[in-house]
Amino acid sequence: MRLGVAVDAPQYAALGDVLHYLSEQALPPGSLLRVPLGRRDTLGLVWEQVSEEVPADPGVTLRPVGEVLACLPPLGEPWLRLVEFTARYYQRAIGEVALSVLPPELRKLDDTALAKRLARLRRQWGLPSPEGEAQPKKRRRAVAAAQEALPPVPPPEPERPPLMPDQATVLEAIAAQFAAETPTCQLLHGVTGSGKTEVYLRAAEAALAAGKQALVLVPEINLTPQLEARFAERFPGRRLVSLHSGLTPAQRLLNWLGAHLGHADLVLGTRLAVFCPLPRLGLIVVDEEHDPSYKQQDGARYSARDLAVYRGRLEKVPVLLGSATPSLESWQQARTGRYQLLAMPHRVGQGELPKVRVVDMAQQPKPPQGREPPPLCPPVLAAVQERVSRGEQSLLFLNRRGFAPVLHCAACGWKSGCPHCSAWRVFHKGDRTLRCHHCGFTERVPTACPDCGNLDIEPMGRGTERLEEQMVALLEGVQRPDGSPARVARIDADTTRLKGSLEQQLAAVHAGEVDVLVGTQMITKGHDFRNVTLVVAVNPDSALYAADFRAPERLFSSLLQAAGRAGRDAEAAARSEMWIQTWTPGHALFAALRQHDYAAFAASQLEEREMAGLPPFSHLALLRAEARDPAVAEAFLRAAREMARAWLAEHGEPPVMLYAPVPPQIAKVAGLERRQMLLEAGHRGALQRLLADWVPGLHALRAAHRGLARWAIDVDPLSI
Missing domain, CATH: 3.30.70.360 (Alpha-Beta Plaits)
Incomplete structure (x- = not known):
C-alpha cells in the first residue's frame, strides 16, 4: 500500500507537503519510520494512508519505506492537527514543521537503539517493563527484595501558603473552566508579586488530581530552573520534566519520551514545548505571555503563545495566559470578550509596588567640557549609596551588554563597524575584543586607529560591563552596615555563558552577597529579590524612539517588570522606589508608569493603533x-x-x-x-x-x- 510521509524538507525545496512511499503494512498516521530520501536515509512521519483509488504519478517509481520505530506509539491526532495548522498558518511545509519540533536525537536512532532509550527511561523512573519484555533475573530479585524491605512511604504533604482574596477569586474562575465543555482562554493580569505562580501551582494541582497532564511555558531558559524547583517542591512524587535548548540531546529525548508516553505529569519548557505530545493534556499555562521570546525568529516563525491558545481550543482544555503587562493583542481579546480577564491587582503579604520617580536629565548638572556624564545623576547615585549603607540591594537596569556600543577615533572619525553587517562591533573590555552581536565576527581591539594610526581611540556610549566598572569606582568608600565595602555584580549574557553560572550568581544575590546588581532584561522578570528596594532604569530613552511601532509597548513592559523587582518584602515595601533617568519626562508612558497603570497605557496605545490601522486592528x-x-x-x-x-x-x-x-x-x-x-x-x-x-x-x-x-x-x- 501507499503511504504519505512527511519528511524534513524546507518549503523552498518545493517537494510538496508529503512524499509517497510503498509499505507492506498499514501504518497509522503519526507513526515514525526511516525512509530513503535521495541518497540518504532520514526520519519520516506517516501523515496519511493513500487510497488505492488515487492514481499514481505516471513515470514515477515509488520507493519502499525503511524500518518502522515500532517501539514508540504513534503521535496522536490532536498533535498532527496542531502541526498541520502551524504549517498552513505560518506558510511552511508540513514535514519541515513536524520533524523540526521532534527531538533531534530521534533522527539518529533505529528501532533497537530507541528501545534501549525507553528501557533506560523505565529504569530511571522506576517504571515496570512492558508485558512480555524479559528482565534480568538478578534485577528481578533485587527489585523484589527492595520492595519487601522498604514498605512504600507516601511523600510528605507539601506546605501551601494561604490564598489571598484575589487568588481565591481567580482560582474559582479557573475551576469553572475545568468543568466547561468548551473552555474559554483566560488572561490573568496580575501585578508583579501578586502570586501568579501560586495560581499556576493550584491550577496544575487540579489538573493532576483529575488524572491529567499540565504544560507550563516560560519565555526563557533562565526562568526554567527556578520555576521547576517550585513545582518539584509542591508536587513530590510526581514526574516533572523540562524541555528547552539548554538540555543535552539525550536529556531532551528522555524527557520528551516521558511526556509522549504519558508518564510525565508536568512539563515545563520554552516555546518549543508547545509541540510536546501529551496524551492526557488537561491544562496549558503561558507565563509572561507578552514576552517576544515566544515568537520563533527563524524557520517556521510561529508564536508559541498563539499556538498554545489554538491547542487549548483544539483539545478542549483550559489555557491560562499570565502577565503583569499583557500583550496588546491579548488585552484586546479580553476587552472584546474573546478571552476571560482575571485580575490580581494586589501584592501578596503586605508588599507594595515601588514609588516611581522620573528624573529629568536636562535639569541635571552638566559635566565639564570634554568629559562624559556619569552613569547616574547625583540624586540617583545618592539613593544607591543610601541603600548600600542600610544593607539593602539596588538593581541597575541597562539593556545593552558589553563595555561600549562602539569604539571611536576623534582624529579621523573612524568607528568600529562590522565589515559583514550594517552594525557596529561592540567593545568588550574583559577579553579586549570587538564583537558583532549580529554575525558573531570578533577581532582583538586594535592598538591604534586602523585608518589614521591615532593611538587615542575611545569608547562611545555605555554597556553593562562599563556600568559595572563605573559603579565600583562611584561606590568606593561607601560602606555596608558591617563596615565592609560595597559589592557590585553583573548579570548578562556575557557573565552567564557557562553552565550553572546564572544559578550561582542569582544564589549570591538572594544570599545578600551583592549590594548593587547591574544587568540587562535577564534580571527584570521572574526573579523574587526580597531585599531589593531600589531599581534604576539607566538609559531607557534609546528604546522609546525605535522605528518599530511596538517600541513603547516593549519599553513599558520592561520598565514595569523591572519596577516589580522592588518592594516584595513587606518591611521594606514602604521605602522601595524606582528611578527613571530620561530626557523626555513628559512622555505619556512615564505618566502611566508612575501610577503602575497598565490599563491606561494599553488604552492609549490601542487607540493609536486603531487610528493607524496597526495590530491588533489589522x-x-x-x-x-x-x-x-x-x-x-x-x-x-x-x-x-x-x-x-x-x-x-x-x-x-x-x-x-x-x-x-x-x-x-x-x-x-x-x-x-x-x-x-x-x-x-x-x-x-x-x-x-x-x-x-x-x-x-x-x-x-x-x-x-x-x-x-x-x-x-x-x-x-x-x-x-
Missing part, C-alpha cells in the same frame, strides 16, 4: 529576501508584489495593502543584504487566502532571480 505578514547584491533582493520583492496584485485583481478579495520593498533597520547581516516587503490586511482570512496561493508561486519566482540567497514569509511579525 493583520501583517512580511516577505523577506536576502542576496549579496541588494538589487537582486529588491527585484525579487517587486516581482512578488506584482504577482500578488494580479492574484488580488483576479479573485476580488478584500483589499490587502502591498507596500514597497524597503531595507530593515539592520540592512546587512553576515555579508547578505536584506530587504523586506510588508503586507497588511483588515481581515485575517483575506491575508491567509492570498498567502496560501501566492507562496507556492514564489518558489518558481526565485529561480528567475539568480543570486537570491533565500527568502522567507513571516506571518504576524513582531517587528517591522
Whole structure:
C-alpha cells in the first residue's frame, strides 16, 4: 500500500507537503519510520494512508519505506492537527514543521537503539517493563527484595501558603473552566508579586488530581530552573520534566519520551514545548505571555503563545495566559470578550509596588567640557549609596551588554563597524575584543586607529560591563552596615555563558552577597529579590524612539517588570522606589508608569493603533529576501508584489495593502543584504487566502532571480 510521509524538507525545496512511499503494512498516521530520501536515509512521519483509488504519478517509481520505530506509539491526532495548522498558518511545509519540533536525537536512532532509550527511561523512573519484555533475573530479585524491605512511604504533604482574596477569586474562575465543555482562554493580569505562580501551582494541582497532564511555558531558559524547583517542591512524587535548548540531546529525548508516553505529569519548557505530545493534556499555562521570546525568529516563525491558545481550543482544555503587562493583542481579546480577564491587582503579604520617580536629565548638572556624564545623576547615585549603607540591594537596569556600543577615533572619525553587517562591533573590555552581536565576527581591539594610526581611540556610549566598572569606582568608600565595602555584580549574557553560572550568581544575590546588581532584561522578570528596594532604569530613552511601532509597548513592559523587582518584602515595601533617568519626562508612558497603570497605557496605545490601522486592528505578514547584491533582493520583492496584485485583481478579495520593498533597520547581516516587503490586511482570512496561493508561486519566482540567497514569509511579525 501507499503511504504519505512527511519528511524534513524546507518549503523552498518545493517537494510538496508529503512524499509517497510503498509499505507492506498499514501504518497509522503519526507513526515514525526511516525512509530513503535521495541518497540518504532520514526520519519520516506517516501523515496519511493513500487510497488505492488515487492514481499514481505516471513515470514515477515509488520507493519502499525503511524500518518502522515500532517501539514508540504513534503521535496522536490532536498533535498532527496542531502541526498541520502551524504549517498552513505560518506558510511552511508540513514535514519541515513536524520533524523540526521532534527531538533531534530521534533522527539518529533505529528501532533497537530507541528501545534501549525507553528501557533506560523505565529504569530511571522506576517504571515496570512492558508485558512480555524479559528482565534480568538478578534485577528481578533485587527489585523484589527492595520492595519487601522498604514498605512504600507516601511523600510528605507539601506546605501551601494561604490564598489571598484575589487568588481565591481567580482560582474559582479557573475551576469553572475545568468543568466547561468548551473552555474559554483566560488572561490573568496580575501585578508583579501578586502570586501568579501560586495560581499556576493550584491550577496544575487540579489538573493532576483529575488524572491529567499540565504544560507550563516560560519565555526563557533562565526562568526554567527556578520555576521547576517550585513545582518539584509542591508536587513530590510526581514526574516533572523540562524541555528547552539548554538540555543535552539525550536529556531532551528522555524527557520528551516521558511526556509522549504519558508518564510525565508536568512539563515545563520554552516555546518549543508547545509541540510536546501529551496524551492526557488537561491544562496549558503561558507565563509572561507578552514576552517576544515566544515568537520563533527563524524557520517556521510561529508564536508559541498563539499556538498554545489554538491547542487549548483544539483539545478542549483550559489555557491560562499570565502577565503583569499583557500583550496588546491579548488585552484586546479580553476587552472584546474573546478571552476571560482575571485580575490580581494586589501584592501578596503586605508588599507594595515601588514609588516611581522620573528624573529629568536636562535639569541635571552638566559635566565639564570634554568629559562624559556619569552613569547616574547625583540624586540617583545618592539613593544607591543610601541603600548600600542600610544593607539593602539596588538593581541597575541597562539593556545593552558589553563595555561600549562602539569604539571611536576623534582624529579621523573612524568607528568600529562590522565589515559583514550594517552594525557596529561592540567593545568588550574583559577579553579586549570587538564583537558583532549580529554575525558573531570578533577581532582583538586594535592598538591604534586602523585608518589614521591615532593611538587615542575611545569608547562611545555605555554597556553593562562599563556600568559595572563605573559603579565600583562611584561606590568606593561607601560602606555596608558591617563596615565592609560595597559589592557590585553583573548579570548578562556575557557573565552567564557557562553552565550553572546564572544559578550561582542569582544564589549570591538572594544570599545578600551583592549590594548593587547591574544587568540587562535577564534580571527584570521572574526573579523574587526580597531585599531589593531600589531599581534604576539607566538609559531607557534609546528604546522609546525605535522605528518599530511596538517600541513603547516593549519599553513599558520592561520598565514595569523591572519596577516589580522592588518592594516584595513587606518591611521594606514602604521605602522601595524606582528611578527613571530620561530626557523626555513628559512622555505619556512615564505618566502611566508612575501610577503602575497598565490599563491606561494599553488604552492609549490601542487607540493609536486603531487610528493607524496597526495590530491588533489589522493583520501583517512580511516577505523577506536576502542576496549579496541588494538589487537582486529588491527585484525579487517587486516581482512578488506584482504577482500578488494580479492574484488580488483576479479573485476580488478584500483589499490587502502591498507596500514597497524597503531595507530593515539592520540592512546587512553576515555579508547578505536584506530587504523586506510588508503586507497588511483588515481581515485575517483575506491575508491567509492570498498567502496560501501566492507562496507556492514564489518558489518558481526565485529561480528567475539568480543570486537570491533565500527568502522567507513571516506571518504576524513582531517587528517591522
